Amino acid sequence: MTLSALIGGLLLGSTAKAQWNAPGSSQDEGFTYVQPADTIILGQYGQSPAVYPSPNATGSGGWEAGLAKAKDLVSKLTLEEKALMVTGYPGPCVGNILAIPRLGFPGLCLQDGPLSIRVADYASVFAAGVSVAASWDRTLMYERGLAMGEEFRDKGSQILLGPVAGPLGRSAYAGRNWEGFSPDPYLTGVAMEETINGIQKAGVQATAKHFIANEQETQRNPSWVNGTISQEAVSANLDDRTMHELYLWPFANAVHAKVASVMCSYQRINGSYGCQNSKVLNGLLKTELGFQGYVMSDWGGTHAGVAAIEAGLDMDMPGGQGTYGMRWGTSFFGGNVTAAVNNGTLDESRLDDMIVRIMTPYYALGQDSDFPTVDPSTADLNTFSPRSTWLTEFNLTGESSRDVRGDHADLIREQGAAAMVLLKNEKGALPLKAPKSIAVFGNDAGDIVSGFYNQKNYEYGTLSAGGGSGTGRFTYIVTPLEAIKARAAQDKALVQYWLNNTEIAASDINTLWVPKRPDVCLVFLKTWAEEAADRTHLESDWHGDDVVESVASACSNTIVITHSAGINTLPWADHPNVTAILAAHYPGQESGNSLVDVLYGDVNPSGRLPYTIALNGSDYNAPPTTAISTTGVEDWQSWFDEKLEIDYRYFDAHNISVRYEFGFGLSYTTFALSDIQAAKADEKATISAAPPAQEIQPGGNPALWETLYTVEVTVRNTGKVKGAAVPQLYVTLPESAPAGTPVRQLRGFDKVSLKPGRSDTVNFQLMRRDLSYWDIVSQEWVIPSGEIKLSVGFSSRDLQQFATITPVSA
Numbered sequence: 001m002t003l004s005a006l007i008g009g010l011l012l013g014s015t016a017k018a019q020w021n022a023p024g025s026s027q028d029e030g031f032t033y034v035q036p037a038d039t040i041i042l043g044q045y046g047q048s049p050a051v052y053p054s055p056n057a058t059g060s061g062g063w064e065a066g067l068a069k070a071k072d073l074v075s076k077l078t079l080e081e082k083a084l085m086v087t088g089y090p091g092p093c094v095g096n097i098l099a100i101p102r103l104g105f106p107g108l109c110l111q112d113g114p115l116s117i118r119v120a121d122y123a124s125v126f127a128a129g130v131s132v133a134a135s136w137d138r139t140l141m142y143e144r145g146l147a148m149g150e151e152f153r154d155k156g157s158q159i160l161l162g163p164v165a166g167p168l169g170r171s172a173y174a175g176r177n178w179e180g181f182s183p184d185p186y187l188t189g190v191a192m193e194e195t196i197n198g199i200q201k202a203g204v205q206a207t208a209k210h211f212i213a214n215e216q217e218t219q220r221n222p223s224w225v226n227g228t229i230s231q232e233a234v235s236a237n238l239d240d241r242t243m244h245e246l247y248l249w250p251f252a253n254a255v256h257a258k259v260a261s262v263m264c265s266y267q268r269i270n271g272s273y274g275c276q277n278s279k280v281l282n283g284l285l286k287t288e289l290g291f292q293g294y295v296m297s298d299w300g301g302t303h304a305g306v307a308a309i310e311a312g313l314d315m316d317m318p319g320g321q322g323t324y325g326m327r328w329g330t331s332f333f334g335g336n337v338t339a340a341v342n343n344g345t346l347d348e349s350r351l352d353d354m355i356v357r358i359m360t361p362y363y364a365l366g367q368d369s370d371f372p373t374v375d376p377s378t379a380d381l382n383t384f385s386p387r388s389t390w391l392t393e394f395n396l397t398g399e400s401s402r403d404v405r406g407d408h409a410d411l412i413r414e415q416g417a418a419a420m421v422l423l424k425n426e427k428g429a430l431p432l433k434a435p436k437s438i439a440v441f442g443n444d445a446g447d448i449v450s451g452f453y454n455q456k457n458y459e460y461g462t463l464s465a466g467g468g469s470g471t472g473r474f475t476y477i478v479t480p481l482e483a484i485k486a487r488a489a490q491d492k493a494l495v496q497y498w499l500n501n502t503e504i505a506a507s508d509i510n511t512l513w514v515p516k517r518p519d520v521c522l523v524f525l526k527t528w529a530e531e532a533a534d535r536t537h538l539e540s541d542w543h544g545d546d547v548v549e550s551v552a553s554a555c556s557n558t559i560v561i562t563h564s565a566g567i568n569t570l571p572w573a574d575h576p577n578v579t580a581i582l583a584a585h586y587p588g589q590e591s592g593n594s595l596v597d598v599l600y601g602d603v604n605p606s607g608r609l610p611y612t613i614a615l616n617g618s619d620y621n622a623p624p625t626t627a628i629s630t631t632g633v634e635d636w637q638s639w640f641d642e643k644l645e646i647d648y649r650y651f652d653a654h655n656i657s658v659r660y661e662f663g664f665g666l667s668y669t670t671f672a673l674s675d676i677q678a679a680k681a682d683e684k685a686t687i688s689a690a691p692p693a694q695e696i697q698p699g700g701n702p703a704l705w706e707t708l709y710t711v712e713v714t715v716r717n718t719g720k721v722k723g724a725a726v727p728q729l730y731v732t733l734p735e736s737a738p739a740g741t742p743v744r745q746l747r748g749f750d751k752v753s754l755k756p757g758r759s760d761t762v763n764f765q766l767m768r769r770d771l772s773y774w775d776i777v778s779q780e781w782v783i784p785s786g787e788i789k790l791s792v793g794f795s796s797r798d799l800q801q802f803a804t805i806t807p808v809s810a
């Protein structure tokens, strides 16, 4: 890098350092700096340290051969070709890198999203991230990733835009929480790692997104008036420890799994845009975590050319977009990259590294041989960059409208059932015992009446996914009502149904029964969430709570099933006539079949809550920042002042009673725990507080991933039917850990299927990172001295087996 480039990176880079330290100075191509309004109190944040230069990839961790091939390709590229390799273009896919036929490079096809290949026909829609987290099932996570990867591959898409660990779920209201997994970083970390392993096993590149602290939708992008920014995007302001222990944690798992790509986020972090924040991209991601792949921008998230490149951004997507007054084909990258190299502002070696990073996973995953062509039907379905926007011809060959679903429907049915969380079950309500008369209520029970290809918030129709880029284009959907009718026919049962919520809520249900009171009333509630909007409340949509009250006032066996983006407050949960509650989240295309399997007991529910259900919506802390009524350019600031106290960490720290705690879920059988034992993995080893210095590998210092202790516990099925238990291990660090350390934190879980009367030994492996806190002074993960308490139970508040370990004496 040249000196002028370095200075350019610092001064022109939109790191907050430049912004805050040089008020009034002109910024780079991205935007004009305007001094913050006086009303903004910067507090201890307001600055993101400058970390330059951007580290070169080395291929460490197993990608050495791929890196060599990538370097060879780079050596054959002209400067213009290099600029094209890092810049998106309108084309058949949601993101496109142009082909270089001269070198046999077919280009890259990037496709949404985390639960399905969205812009496609004859593809499956899988369960959403929140359902996957609710399964607490590592194998399921892997198998779903593998099946999705297969579909992307068969459709000719090298790059899957998922999975999601940002949002993590700081706020119960955030509009995209359902795309991700859980507000617990450990659970999300495992889900990231397993999903990525599955996707990449299929030969498709996974993209961990959105990096980082992307915890709300409101003002995620700047507001523009007449071509200039009137208000910058919201800034997520968080301290270093919170960054490491919550938000960075699952991304570390993603990098550890050798994720090919990381998508930087729209919003700012400490005042600096996610896609040009050198501290998070060059510092945390590429240096501390040793990330060997490439950073791609979220769509339209690039706000600068050279400054973003120097800060660590490797690929601009989609490469010019109407929203910001830019035309397709114009980009902060593209021709600007060529110009910046030619005039000496950008060192060509940085550009080379960008392409090496993009092409290393391509070769490492074998995408250079026998990769299917882009399905031509993709181009017809693409509304984001339709043919009318194309600036160049695309060579679309191969069979059109390929059916890539295989036998994935069976898997989706099974996974949807395995993810359902039984929250209440009284008076033997479930499983159903061949009821002869069933009443079904609610606008979530039946079919969507306005077309359902991409799910929308229609009044009528069951919800199996949320909205936005993370949704799926259904080829069919099995509704609860249709599956119930089919199953009830086996018992020659009567099935009556009322789907109009307004009518149900206002009616005297007693007048509806024909010819007599039904054996069971099934009430279906739905809750929508989508990209670009945060939720405004935590209740069910369409007066769902009134529907339950109305039905329960007349039906003593009311079973409520929710299809929801996540947290609902369930105010009627203690109603004596509500005998059972089943949280089905967003189960994917086999929704009704998955449900019926659980209702009738063919599958014993084994999902557990991946978040906390509070007694009252106002009990949740850390709401999104939505109430900015001022017009200052810098006024959108979101202070993560709750630090580590999100979800159960908050409720536990303040002893707040909750309705259903994190990790909770019932079964049709019962389980018992016994015989906890904790032992050092290596009896003779002396454990140091800080990790021994080792060469950084993907995921960071390898010592962090070493198992230091194993914990065993026996779990026994004490009931009468087969079922799966989810024993969970929580760690309580000693008082020598810094103030603000959570009361307990999930650090192990397993899912064990057991026949009645049988038992099994569950083995948890505690890695160094699991027993450490992030020390902001030494910038290391440190094991606090003294006794660490281990608690194993069936939820975060049902702890039954205890042990202590002392890795580092006081």
Ligand SMILES: *[C@@H]1O[C@H](CO)[C@@H](O)[C@H](O)[C@H]1NC(C)=O
Pocket (backbone or CB within 6 Å): 044, 045, 046, 047, 048, 049, 237, 238, 239, 240, 241, 243, 269, 270, 279, 280
């Ligand atoms: C944000 O600012 C806080 C407070 O100064 C600091 O601890 C943290 O490391 C900063 N993080 C980033 C990514 O700039």
Ligand SMILES: *[C@@H]1O[C@H](CO)[C@@H](O)[C@H](O)[C@H]1NC(C)=O
Pocket (backbone or CB within 6 Å): 001, 053, 054, 055, 056, 349, 353
């Ligand atoms: C990256 O490698 C190039 C040589 O290929 C070298 O000139 C440059 O200084 C390296 N950059 C860094 C940040 O190490």
Ligand SMILES: *[C@@H]1O[C@H](CO)[C@@H](O)[C@H](O)[C@H]1NC(C)=O
Pocket (backbone or CB within 6 Å): 225, 226
């Ligand atoms: C935007 O431009 C239009 C047309 O030039 C002008 O009428 C309007 O006042 C401008 N709006 C702002 C907020 O500057």
Ligand SMILES: *[C@@H]1O[C@H](CO)[C@@H](O)[C@H](O)[C@H]1NC(C)=O
Pocket (backbone or CB within 6 Å): 029, 030, 305, 326, 329, 330, 331, 332, 333, 334, 335, 336
């Ligand atoms: C360079 O970037 C600017 C945005 O700052 C854009 O308007 C322009 O079209 C870009 N040039 C090229 C050749 O893409």
Ligand SMILES: *[C@@H]1O[C@H](CO)[C@@H](O)[C@H](O)[C@H]1NC(C)=O
Pocket (backbone or CB within 6 Å): 029, 305, 335, 336, 337, 339, 340, 341, 343, 345
């Ligand atoms: C070099 O080119 C870049 C990209 O077009 C431009 O932003 C920058 O101002 C130019 N610098 C000089 C010194 O000409």
Ligand SMILES: *[C@@H]1O[C@H](CO)[C@@H](O)[C@H](O)[C@H]1NC(C)=O
Pocket (backbone or CB within 6 Å): 101, 373, 395, 397
């Ligand atoms: C178009 O694709 C086909 C099949 O992949 C290939 O044989 C042909 O060379 C390509 N043509 C061009 C102009 O890239």
Ligand SMILES: *[C@@H]1O[C@H](CO)[C@@H](O)[C@H](O)[C@H]1NC(C)=O
Pocket (backbone or CB within 6 Å): 500, 501, 502, 503
């Ligand atoms: C639902 O019921 C309400 C109240 O009876 C009625 O106004 C509305 O038209 C009904 N909707 C449909 C689609 O029938």
Ligand SMILES: *[C@@H]1O[C@H](CO)[C@@H](O)[C@H](O)[C@H]1NC(C)=O
Pocket (backbone or CB within 6 Å): 552, 553, 554, 555, 556, 576, 577
């Ligand atoms: C429960 O349902 C019965 C009808 O079976 C009804 O008589 C009773 O009032 C209901 N209980 C409540 C609390 O609404």
Ligand SMILES: *[C@@H]1O[C@H](CO)[C@@H](O)[C@H](O)[C@H]1NC(C)=O
Pocket (backbone or CB within 6 Å): 571, 616, 617, 618
């Ligand atoms: C929930 O909390 C709010 C504010 O504290 C209160 O006004 C409301 O009555 C509570 N609702 C219930 C159902 O307890």
Ligand SMILES: *[C@@H]1O[C@H](CO)[C@@H](O)[C@H](O)[C@H]1NC(C)=O
Pocket (backbone or CB within 6 Å): 653, 654, 655
């Ligand atoms: C919560 O309860 C525990 C145990 O009863 C107690 O030690 C702690 O001080 C309480 N914390 C708060 C914030 O009340």
